[in-house]
Amino acid sequence: MDFLSIIGFVLAMIALIGGSILKGSGVAALWGPAAFVIVIVGTLAAITMHTPMATFKRGMQMAKWVFKPPHADGPALIAKIVEWSNSARKQGLLALEGAVNSETDPFIRKGLQMLVDGAEPEVIRSTLEVSVSTREHFDLAGAKVWEGMGIYAPTLGIIGAVMGLMAVMQNLNDPSKLGHGISAAFVATIYGIASANLFFLPMASKLKAAVADQVRTQEMIIEGLISISNGENPRNIEVKLSGFLH
Structure with a gap:
């Protein structure tokens, strides 16, 4: 959390x-119901026009990461990789078949399976890096859904304010309605600027940070699996992978 x-x-x-x-x-x-409709519903309308359906759905799914980001236990993961390295050095790469079957992470399981199948280190690296790059691109696009909403909301707030002032101008002959009308007009501006700067844009930044953290973890996994494939000393692997922790 x-x-x-x-x-x-x-x-x-x-x-x-x-x-x-x-x-x-x-x-x-x-x-202000009218301001809410103009700004929030308008922002949703703009972002759905802006993004493909798959990207929009991914952005909505990622929203929970703001409060509960995906987190890998770095030290525990390094310990697991070192354990695999010890097994591979003592019994060969085929000893990792059990780890393949018990591993729940699809990315790690894919890399381990390639190790067991005897793939060359560069083949393992290039294959896994394609997976990392593709997932990173998709997740960043999801984060940019919220960034886009942060860009559109203030403009919709100005539109709402202008529409409110238009209504005020139509009632200039009734001074009793002017104060309330002007106040309601500026509520739309508040909705637009506040939603963008207090929610949408900060959420986008937090999601991008979560994506970067995931990529860093996957890069560490790739480096660990390549080191196992190259038969490096487990202690050296542990020291190398520790550099990914922060």
Whole structure:
């Protein structure tokens, strides 16, 4: 669980609601159905026009990573690779067949199977790197869904404000409606700017960081499997892979 994201979300709500109360507007001033439709629904409309369906679905699936990012236990993974290295040095690469059958991670299982099948180190590296690159590209595209929403939301907020002011101009002959109308117009601006800078853009950055962390872990796995294939000393493998930890 990423407690920093939870803290950030809570602070964002405090900033909006607390700021509105301290300014004397009250919580009710932040609620605007028309602004919500224009900004939030409009932003969703823009991003669905912007992205292919598969990318949009991936972006929505990745949203949970903001609070619960995929995390690999680096030291435990290194220990596992060193154990495989010891087995391979003592009994040969075929001794890793049991590890292939018991491994749940498809990426690791694929690499181990190539080891057992006797693939050349460069073949293993190039094959696994293609998998890493493809997955990274797809996940980054998913993260950019939220980045795109952060770009569109402020503009939709301005559109909402302009539409609100148009409604105000139509009621200039009724001064009692002017104050409420102007206030409602600026709610759309708040929705657009606040959603972009407090939620959408920070989420995109957090998701990109999670993708980079996954890529780093997979690069460590590749390096470990290549080292096993080359018959390197297990102690040297452990030292080398420790450099990937941060």
